[in-house]
Amino acid sequence: xxxxxxxxxxxSVSEGxxxxxxxxxxxxxxxxxxxxxQYPNQGLQLLLKYTSAATLVKGINGFxxxxxxxxxxxxxxxxxxxxSDAAEYFCAVSREAQKLVFGQGTRLTxxx
Amino acid sequence: xxxxxxxxxxxxxxxxTSVKIECxxxxxxxxxxxxxxxxxxxxxMLMATSNEGSKATYEQGVEKDKFLINHASLTxxxxxxxxxxxxxxxxxxxxxxxxxxxxxxxxxxxxRLTVL
Numbered sequence: 001x002x003x004x005x006x007x008x009x010x011x012s013v014s015e016g017x018x019x020x021x022x023x024x025x026x027x028x029x030x031x032x033x034x035x036x037x038q039y040p041n042q043g044l045q046l047l048l049k050y051t052s053a054a055t056l057v058k059g060i061n062g063f064x065x066x067x068x069x070x071x072x073x074x075x076x077x078x079x080x081x082x083x084s085d086a087a088e089y090f091c092a093v094s095r096e097a098q099k100l101v102f103g104q105g106t107r108l109t110x111x112x
Numbered sequence: 113x114x115x116x117x118x119x120x121x122x123x124x125x126x127x128x129t130s131v132k133i134e135c136x137x138x139x140x141x142x143x144x145x146x147x148x149x150x151x152x153x154x155x156x157m158l159m160a161t162s163n164e165g166s167k168a169t170y171e172q173g174v175e176k177d178k179f180l181i182n183h184a185s186l187t188x189x190x191x192x193x194x195x196x197x198x199x200x201x202x203x204x205x206x207x208x209x210x211x212x213x214x215x216x217x218x219x220x221x222x223x224r225l226t227v228l
Contacts, residue, residue, distance in 0.1 A: 036219070043118070043205050043219040044156075090155065098144060098209050100217060102155045 002027045002095040006103035014111045019078040021106050023065075023091030026072065032094040033074045035065055037087045038105075044090065050074060061085070086110045114140050116208050118220035125196055126228055133191045133223045135206030141186035142208035146217060147179070150203040162189040196227040 007022040025031055032051050036044040048059025055067045065076045074091060091103040115138040125131050135145055143164045148156040160170045160181050168181035178200075180192040189208075193200055203224055207217040 034216070041203075041222070041224065043116075043221040044207075046216065046218065049216060098217075099146070099158060099161065100207075104155045 002031065002093045002101050004091050004093050004101055004103040006091050006106050008106055009104065010107045012109040012111060013081050015083055016080050019081045019085065021076040021089050023074045023103060024072050025074060025093045027093055033067065034092040035076050036090045036092060038090065039087050081110050083110050114210050114218040116218045116220040118206055118223050120223060121221060122224040124226045124228065127197050128195055130192055130194045131196055131225060133204055135189045135220050137187045137208040140210055143186060144209040145183060145189040146207045147181060147191050148205045150205060156205060193225065198227045201225055201227045
């Protein structure tokens with residue numbers, strides 16, 4: 001069965017600093033992996049997705065994630081945080097019948 | 113990119129009444145749509161999968177008679193919360209799956225339901 005674990009329910013970084021949000025997955029088959037961002041009282045916006053092509057995936061807003069099979073990880077990074085990056089971030093893995101399994105989410109706070 | 117809308121964005125209703133939420137894919141056809149529920153500061157919980165032209169499939173523990181789902185066209189799915197109670201108050205989010213084999217789901221903006 002597919003599952004996702006996000007390490008750290010809350011991450012706080014200074015503006016301009018590196019952002020690193022951790023995601024580890026468990027999957028019995030080659031996974032499709034996703035990162036979504038959610039702003040308050042809004043739906044989810046797709047940041048990026050891994051679909052077994054390049055292991056380094058570039059997304060919107062300067063985010064990228066690297067698929068590491070040996071570590072079963074799909075961590076999200078951004079070199080320089082911006083105040084507008086403050087939001088909730090969800091990692092997800094696809095399971096049978098195109099369903100998504102979400103991690104518990106990581107709230108990112110940006111300090112000025 | 114693919115756009116999904118939801119209507120209404122928020123609704124307040126009295127206990128015992130029914131509420132219908134619409135989910136539309138605006139610029140693509142979605143044979144499959146999904147309905148999620150999200151409690152404050154928590155992750156999304158999949159409630160059901162909505163397939164165009166067939167009955168929805170519900171996740172374990174979700175009452176199909178309480179949460180009625182209809183997917184009458186390739187661009188519209190509806191969720192009706194029947195005989196709503198305060199414990200049904202939540203943020204309901206739909207998503208629509210774009211074809212092509214990559215399992216990408218595009219999400220609506222969500223509907224905040226408050227049952228008094």
